[in-house]
Amino acid sequence: MSHLITNYYETTAVIIFGIGFTTLLLNRNMIKKIIGFNFMDSSIYLFLAAKGYIFGRKAPIVVNGVQDMEAYINPIPSGLVLTGIVVSVSVTAFLLALTIRLYYRYHTLDIDRIIQMAKKEED
Amino acid sequence: MALVQNFPFLSIILSLSGGVVCSVLKGKNARNYCLFVLGVILIFSLSTLGYVLRTGEAYNYMMGHFPAPWGNEIRVGVLECLMASVFSAVMMLSLLGGMHHIFEDCEKTKVNFYFTMVCLLTSSLLALVYTNDLFTGYVFVEINTIASCALVMVRYRSGKALVATTRYLIMSLLGSGLFLIGITILYDLTGHLLMQNIAQSVAMLFATGTYAFPLAVIICLFSMGLAIKSACFPFHTWLPDAHGNATVSSSAILSGLVLKGYIFLLIKIFYRVIGMEFIFQDKATNVLFVFGILAMILGSLKAMREQDLKRMLAYSSVAQIGYVYLGIGLGTTAGLTAACLQIIVHAITKPMLFITAGGFMDVSGGSKQFRDLQGAGYRDRLGGLAFVVGALSMIGIPFFAGFVSKVLLTTASIEYASLKTIIALATLAISTLLNACYYIPAMLTLFTHPKEDRFGSKPIKLHRSYIVALVVLIVFNFAVGIFSQPLTEAIQSGIAMFR
Numbered sequence: 001m002s003h004l005i006t007n008y009y010e011t012t013a014v015i016i017f018g019i020g021f022t023t024l025l026l027n028r029n030m031i032k033k034i035i036g037f038n039f040m041d042s043s044i045y046l047f048l049a050a051k052g053y054i055f056g057r058k059a060p061i062v063v064n065g066v067q068d069m070e071a072y073i074n075p076i077p078s079g080l081v082l083t084g085i086v087v088s089v090s091v092t093a094f095l096l097a098l099t100i101r102l103y104y105r106y107h108t109l110d111i112d113r114i115i116q117m118a119k120k121e122e123d
Numbered sequence: 124m125a126l127v128q129n130f131p132f133l134s135i136i137l138s139l140s141g142g143v144v145c146s147v148l149k150g151k152n153a154r155n156y157c158l159f160v161l162g163v164i165l166i167f168s169l170s171t172l173g174y175v176l177r178t179g180e181a182y183n184y185m186m187g188h189f190p191a192p193w194g195n196e197i198r199v200g201v202l203e204c205l206m207a208s209v210f211s212a213v214m215m216l217s218l219l220g221g222m223h224h225i226f227e228d229c230e231k232t233k234v235n236f237y238f239t240m241v242c243l244l245t246s247s248l249l250a251l252v253y254t255n256d257l258f259t260g261y262v263f264v265e266i267n268t269i270a271s272c273a274l275v276m277v278r279y280r281s282g283k284a285l286v287a288t289t290r291y292l293i294m295s296l297l298g299s300g301l302f303l304i305g306i307t308i309l310y311d312l313t314g315h316l317l318m319q320n321i322a323q324s325v326a327m328l329f330a331t332g333t334y335a336f337p338l339a340v341i342i343c344l345f346s347m348g349l350a351i352k353s354a355c356f357p358f359h360t361w362l363p364d365a366h367g368n369a370t371v372s373s374s375a376i377l378s379g380l381v382l383k384g385y386i387f388l389l390i391k392i393f394y395r396v397i398g399m400e401f402i403f404q405d406k407a408t409n410v411l412f413v414f415g416i417l418a419m420i421l422g423s424l425k426a427m428r429e430q431d432l433k434r435m436l437a438y439s440s441v442a443q444i445g446y447v448y449l450g451i452g453l454g455t456t457a458g459l460t461a462a463c464l465q466i467i468v469h470a471i472t473k474p475m476l477f478i479t480a481g482g483f484m485d486v487s488g489g490s491k492q493f494r495d496l497q498g499a500g501y502r503d504r505l506g507g508l509a510f511v512v513g514a515l516s517m518i519g520i521p522f523f524a525g526f527v528s529k530v531l532l533t534t535a536s537i538e539y540a541s542l543k544t545i546i547a548l549a550t551l552a553i554s555t556l557l558n559a560c561y562y563i564p565a566m567l568t569l570f571t572h573p574k575e576d577r578f579g580s581k582p583i584k585l586h587r588s589y590i591v592a593l594v595v596l597i598v599f600n601f602a603v604g605i606f607s608q609p610l611t612e613a614i615q616s617g618i619a620m621f622r
Contacts, residue, residue, distance in 0.1 A: 017300075017304060020300075021297065021300060021301075024293060024296060024297060024300075025293075025297060030289075033293065037296055037300075040300045041300065041303075044300070044303050044304050044307055047304070047307050047308075047311075048307055048310075051307075051310075051311045076316075077310075080258055080307075080310075083258070083262060084303065087261075087262060087265045090265075090269065091265065091268070091269060091292075091296060094269055094272065094273075094292070095292060095296075098276070098285070098288060098289055098292065101279060101285055102285060102286075102289065105282055105285065106282070111289065114286060114289075115286055115290075117282070118282040118283050118285070118286040119283075121281075121282045121283065
């Protein structure tokens with residue numbers, strides 16, 4: 001239990017991941033699903049950023065000529081977060097485009113009803 | 124450094140840039156450019172394969188000659204080159220086989236985007252095969268997801284295809300979310316992203332016994348994530364819709380190649396990142412073994428009940444993926460060899476079946492229901508022949524490709540000698556029987572003269588690209604079925620290089 005409190009960033013991240021994951025999996029509303037997906041990915045970035053941060057140090061941008069490694073935080077997780085954000089933005093765009101198509105066709109955002117309506121259609 | 128050593132990197136870049144170029148070309152030009160790129164990649168992969176077989180050892184290629192953590196690495200061994208060659212060849216043949224369907228199903232002005240997506244898919248598959256860096260693996264997993272969903276979405280005028288895309292995309296995103304958090308936790312434990320560095324740290328962690336629980340969680344996350352994406356049994360629900368409703372080439376590519384890319388990444392993670400002895404210790408192989416067994420039986424049972432040819436083939440893919448997981452689940456080198464061979468065999472057989480399904484739809488008024496397909500084997504003789512070859516191969520008749528992988532799976536499970544052996548052998552027997560139970564009625568339907576002659580009984584003129592694709596795939600099938608020895612040896616030497 002005490003570990004969960006000391007590592008509260010990671011604990012929060014995993015809880016948010018769980019919320020996002022279940023929303024993406026179980027919610028019937030497409031928009032809420034997309035929000036859930038963004039929750040899920042953001043929680044992973046929180047996890048990464050928390051793990052890359054070293055207390056009392058600065059972002060690794062050399063300004064006053066300080067080149068000592070001890071002065072800066074680990075830059076690799078930040079790089080990973082940036083890459084991850086790009087990926088999740090493009091996937092979100094795709095999902096939203098798909099939702100627009102579904103809405104034009106079926107006039108609802110409820111995925112269960114959409115599936116039922118699609119089953120009745122001929123090819 | 125020999126020139127050949129640059130080829131794997133060049134093929135990834137070539138197909139990525141091919142995606143950009145295709146997006147500005149007109150439909151037919153995009154098609155030609157895409158086929159040209161695939162041909163070049165095939166030649167590149169084959170020559171790299173020859174090089175690696177000659178030197179007998181794998182090499183790491185640093186992009187831009189920067190060492191980690193600044194640069195990125197790919198790793199080239201026999202198994203990787205073999206998969207890359209098979210993937211590019213099958214990709215080309217699947218495109219050829221369904222070419223006229225692509226031009227019919229896509230909107231006229233947007234055909235070039237289909238080829239853009241095919242190029243992106245090729246590059247991501249190659250990157251999944253070659254990568255030596257886990258995070259690069261993740262990025263290309265996502266590119267793969269987007270490209271393959273776009274390939275399903277091509278028939279957006281059909282509501283079913285739209286819904287299938289949505290389900291496919293959502294399931295894929297769940298899978299990649301689990302995979303990403305797995306990578307994140309593993310990076311936090313080890314501080315590395317390159318596979319061999321992680322492997323060293325993980326071995327140290329296991330030796331000292333620290334972080335045993337997080338490592339088990341990581342193994343679970345990786346297996347779950349990639350199992351969802353490769354449609355391993357309990358997570359297969361998206362597959363029949365997606366593969367059954369896509370255009371012919373898309374179904375062939377998705378079923379034959381995309382699933383295999385993820386499985387190959389999983390194999391790489393098991394063998395090169397975490398190490399098989401630790402996977403074994405955590406009993407993850409047992410779970411995959413059970414999933415494989417269930418997939419083999421239940422996938423076939425579902426396929427038996429289908430009245431729709433393409434959906435039947437899709438459920439058969441679920442069963443065949445089960446064979447691959449059975450091989451991985453045995454956890455031995457022999458099991459892995461069988462799994463890799465099964466990947467190749469399924470990659471050359473299932474696209475052929477999907478292409479013939481497209482051909483039968485042409486001669487049966489666009490329907491893929493069995494009641495309309497009666498006698499389609501006479502109206503499209505070549506398709507009928509190819510379907511028979513593919514079906515017999517899937518059942519596992521000698522001289523066809525499927526037989527070889529089943530023999531290897533059987534010998535691998537006999538070598539294992541434990542309770543798993545009996546279960547594996549019994550399931551192999553039952554699933555062979557079940558395969559026969561749905562492929563033989565399908566063949567009989569195709570070669571039964573219908574009562575009323577709705578579509579005419581004369582063979583129609585076939586497209587040239589369709590003929591080429593089917594003939595080459597039939598030849599491949601027999602080649603693998605009869606001369607499997609060199610292929611098996613290549614896979615074995617590739618696995619030996621994995622360390």
